[in-house]
Amino acid sequence: MAGVPSDLEREQIFSMAEKEMEYRVEMFNKLTHTCFKKCVENKYKDSELNMGENSCIDRCVSKYWQVTNLVGTLLGNTRPIPVNDAAP
Amino acid sequence: MAGVPSDLEREQIFSMAEKEMEYRVEMFNKLTHTCFKKCVENKYKDSELNMGENSCIDRCVSKYWQVTNLVGTLLGNTRPIPVNDAAP
Amino acid sequence: MAGVPSDLEREQIFSMAEKEMEYRVEMFNKLTHTCFKKCVENKYKDSELNMGENSCIDRCVSKYWQVTNLVGTLLGNTRPIPVNDAAP
Amino acid sequence: MDKSMIGDLDSLPEADKLRMAAMIEQLQVRDSLRMYNSLVERCFTDCVDSFKRKTLDKQEETCVRRCAEKFLKHSMRVGLRFAELNQGAPTPD
Amino acid sequence: MDKSMIGDLDSLPEADKLRMAAMIEQLQVRDSLRMYNSLVERCFTDCVDSFKRKTLDKQEETCVRRCAEKFLKHSMRVGLRFAELNQGAPTPD
Amino acid sequence: MDKSMIGDLDSLPEADKLRMAAMIEQLQVRDSLRMYNSLVERCFTDCVDSFKRKTLDKQEETCVRRCAEKFLKHSMRVGLRFAELNQGAPTPD
Numbered sequence: 001m002a003g004v005p006s007d008l009e010r011e012q013i014f015s016m017a018e019k020e021m022e023y024r025v026e027m028f029n030k031l032t033h034t035c036f037k038k039c040v041e042n043k044y045k046d047s048e049l050n051m052g053e054n055s056c057i058d059r060c061v062s063k064y065w066q067v068t069n070l071v072g073t074l075l076g077n078t079r080p081i082p083v084n085d086a087a088p
Numbered sequence: 089m090a091g092v093p094s095d096l097e098r099e100q101i102f103s104m105a106e107k108e109m110e111y112r113v114e115m116f117n118k119l120t121h122t123c124f125k126k127c128v129e130n131k132y133k134d135s136e137l138n139m140g141e142n143s144c145i146d147r148c149v150s151k152y153w154q155v156t157n158l159v160g161t162l163l164g165n166t167r168p169i170p171v172n173d174a175a176p
Numbered sequence: 177m178a179g180v181p182s183d184l185e186r187e188q189i190f191s192m193a194e195k196e197m198e199y200r201v202e203m204f205n206k207l208t209h210t211c212f213k214k215c216v217e218n219k220y221k222d223s224e225l226n227m228g229e230n231s232c233i234d235r236c237v238s239k240y241w242q243v244t245n246l247v248g249t250l251l252g253n254t255r256p257i258p259v260n261d262a263a264p
Numbered sequence: 265m266d267k268s269m270i271g272d273l274d275s276l277p278e279a280d281k282l283r284m285a286a287m288i289e290q291l292q293v294r295d296s297l298r299m300y301n302s303l304v305e306r307c308f309t310d311c312v313d314s315f316k317r318k319t320l321d322k323q324e325e326t327c328v329r330r331c332a333e334k335f336l337k338h339s340m341r342v343g344l345r346f347a348e349l350n351q352g353a354p355t356p357d
Numbered sequence: 358m359d360k361s362m363i364g365d366l367d368s369l370p371e372a373d374k375l376r377m378a379a380m381i382e383q384l385q386v387r388d389s390l391r392m393y394n395s396l397v398e399r400c401f402t403d404c405v406d407s408f409k410r411k412t413l414d415k416q417e418e419t420c421v422r423r424c425a426e427k428f429l430k431h432s433m434r435v436g437l438r439f440a441e442l443n444q445g446a447p448t449p450d
Numbered sequence: 451m452d453k454s455m456i457g458d459l460d461s462l463p464e465a466d467k468l469r470m471a472a473m474i475e476q477l478q479v480r481d482s483l484r485m486y487n488s489l490v491e492r493c494f495t496d497c498v499d500s501f502k503r504k505t506l507d508k509q510e511e512t513c514v515r516r517c518a519e520k521f522l523k524h525s526m527r528v529g530l531r532f533a534e535l536n537q538g539a540p541t542p543d
Contacts, residue, residue: 010373015476018380023483025388030491032435033395039501040431042403044423049430055501057431061438062504067494070511071518075486098280103383106287111390113295118398120342121302127408128338130310132330137337143408145338149345150411155401158418159425163393186466191290194473199297201481206305208528209488215315216524218496220516225523231315233524237531238318243308246325247332251300 027068035060115156123148203244211236299339307331392432400424485525493517 039056040049049057127144128137137145215232216225225233311327312320320328404420405413413421497513498506506514 014373014376014380016479017377018384019476019479019483021381021384022480023487025384026484026487027490028435028439029388029392029395030487031439032432033399034491034495035435036399036428036431038499040427042424044404044420044427047423047426049427049434053431054434057434058438059501059504060498061435061442063498063501063506063510064490064494065439065442066506067498067514068490070506070514071486071490071493074515074518075522102280102283102287104386105284106291107383107386107390109288109291110387111394113291114391114394115397116342116346117295117299117302118394119346120339121306122398122402123342124306124335124338126406128334130331132311132327132334135330135333137334137341141338142341145341146345147408147411148405149342149349151405151408151413151417152397152401153346153349154413155405155421156397158413158421159393159397159400162422162425163429190466190469190473192293193470194477195290195293195297197474197477198294199301201477202298202301203304204528204532205481205485205488206301207532208525209492210305210309211528212492212521212524214313216520218517220497220513220520223516223519225520225527229524230527233527234531235315235318236312237528237535239312239315239320239324240304240308241532241535242320243312243328244304246320246328247300247304247307250329250332251336 031061031064035064119149119152123152207237207240211240303332303335306335396425396428399428489518489521492521 035057039053039060041053123145127141127148129141211233215229215236217229307328311324311331314321314324400421404424405417407414407417493514496517497510500510
């Protein structure tokens with residue numbers, strides 16, 4: 001890959017970057033909807049998130065992230081998941 | 089924006105039009121599936137929609153539309169929703 | 177269509193091929209998720225599929241295929257579904 | 265896909281109209297294939313629950329037929345109402 | 358869409374940066390429209406269950422408002438946590 | 451994504467074959483990323499229900515592992531059956 005990349009290589013780089021971003025957006029959306037269902041009471045008696053909901057959301061995001069990493073490892077996946085690891 | 093639009097501007101107009109159409113198609117599909125679940129009995133004893141189902145569908149579409157507008161207002165949204173307002 | 181296809185025709189062929197593949201991938205994904213829900217116990221006491229699950233999966237795929245063909249016929253559809261018919 | 269989902273194209277120059285029309289056609293093809301897939305998934309989920317045989321029995325087949333027909337009628341009705349709302353027409357009560 | 362979802366662009370040449378930025382903007386527009394659609398679907402499903410009238414009653418409207426507001430707050434919070442994880446920061450316990 | 455989902459390319463001229471192959475590869479990458487996302491969502495939904503801590507406990511982790519392995523095996527089996535049906539082969543009873 002040293003030297004100037006060819007047009008084809010550049011196209012591939014762009015295309016991969018696009019797929020990766022789509023992937024992350026989709027992951028973020030699935031996480032958001034899943035944690036909303038798991039943590040937020042759906043009678044909507046209030047328009048504020050209460051303390052219990054807030055801490056549930058934080059933990060839900062953290063666990064979802066761990067599941068993503070765990071499944072990634074099982075799939076022999078080194079790529080789509082971010083460079084930095086999740087907090088322990 | 090007066091005068092002849094540049095190529096870039098035209099690309100952006102097309103791209104926005106495409107996103108907006110995708111948005112409307114997705115909205116139509118979600119509405120259709122949601123109202124089917126809410127209004128149509130799922131034992132399928134018949135292949136016709138009965139009178140109760142038909143009026144449920146009409147009201148469901150109308151209410152879905154209102155929810156779309158309501159949420160749009162909350163989001164400070166003036167755009168994706170059609171120029172004409174829904175019936176009161 | 178005899179003779180050399182024009183650029184426009186070729187674009188249309190590509191575009192149709194792309195849509196068809198997207199359609200098949202989506203069908204495969206929906207089938208996979210639907211049959212997983214119908215056939216695989218979700219307590220995950222084991223990481224192997226047992227015999228009952230395996231034969232359920234085979235039949236589920238077969239029936240899903242038939243439903244696809246049946247609905248295709250109702251829609252007056254001759255195209256998106258593969259040239260070869262499903263096993264009887 | 266409903267006509268009313270398509271914005272006003274009259275103000276565009278001719279070449280852009282063609283391009284816009286091609287884009288709309290693309291979206292319509294994709295949309296109808298997606299609709300087909302969702303319809304199959306819904307009717308399968310609602311109608312097929314036994315996996316003792318690998319072929320649909322008569323009852324399941326009837327269920328799928330009715331489901332698909334109902335869904336199509338439903339979808340057309342929704343399309344009509346949706347178009348009215350898009351045009352700001354009052355709806356039946 | 359969260360900033361942290363966007364990779365490191367600094368190493369790219371100028372023209373590519375512009376193109377990448379345009380792509381990101383496209384995805385953001387699409388994403389925000391999808392989010393809008395999902396939000397409407399969720400709040401409608403949770404809040405509207407009676408179809409005796411064609412207009413929302415007061416209670417349904419309140420429910421939809423709260424649902425949308427809660428969802429937005431939720432979504433922002435998730436975005437913050439998500440960004441922290443993307444950067445490897447420790448999270449609140 | 452299963453090979454049988456790809457139509458017959460032999461009749462195409464060389465340049466078009468390359469382009470078609472590139473398109474297929476694109477779809478495969480997107481598809482495998484989507485599959486990954488769905489798998490995570492499903493196993494998370496089925497296995498994680500307590501939010502008293504911010505880390506997975508042993509039981510949840512085991513559940514997620516099994517869920518993912520089962521899903522992959524399931525997915526491969528579906529792929530095989532799907533390929534047979536695409537080729538019109540008879541299926542096991």
